[in-house]
Amino acid sequence: MKISFTHWKASDGKYLGYLNDYPDHWAQGNDLNDLKDHLADLHDLFASENVPGIKRVGELEVAALRPRSQASAHQPASSGADLPRLRHTDDHRTNPPPTTGRAATNGHGHGALAM
Numbered sequence: 001m002k003i004s005f006t007h008w009k010a011s012d013g014k015y016l017g018y019l020n021d022y023p024d025h026w027a028q029g030n031d032l033n034d035l036k037d038h039l040a041d042l043h044d045l046f047a048s049e050n051v052p053g054i055k056r057v058g059e060l061e062v063a064a065l066r067p068r069s070q071a072s073a074h075q076p077a078s079s080g081a082d083l084p085r086l087r088h089t090d091d092h093r094t095n096p097p098p099t100t101g102r103a104a105t106n107g108h109g110h111g112a113l114a115m
Contacts, residue, residue: 003020003039003043005017005018005020005039006018006023007032015032022055023057024054025054
């Protein structure tokens with residue numbers, strides 16, 4: 001089985017990366033092979049256990065355009081009042097993205113340089 005991941009070399013020479021299916025969970029290694037070992041361990045853990053709070057990337061297939069029914073074809077365009085409301089959450093305030101090196105967050109989910 002092949003698992004896609006994203007990786008990069010940090011300024012300290014360590015390799016950082018994450019599984020693309022679990023972008024919130026980073027790993028690090030001394031070299032690329034070490035990073036791959038750590039990412040494989042993460043994948044094994046996440047795939048074998050129902051770990052609470054693990055965000056996963058999924059795919060959803062939808063039709064490009066759905067024809068309107070005959071009943072709705074003669075109704076005027078919606079004002080938006082009857083549309084479902086989406087709930088916005090500021091998840092980044094309670095769960096800031098991981099940072100590396102000297103970067104830190106300022107408590108509001110925005111990066112601040114640590115001096």
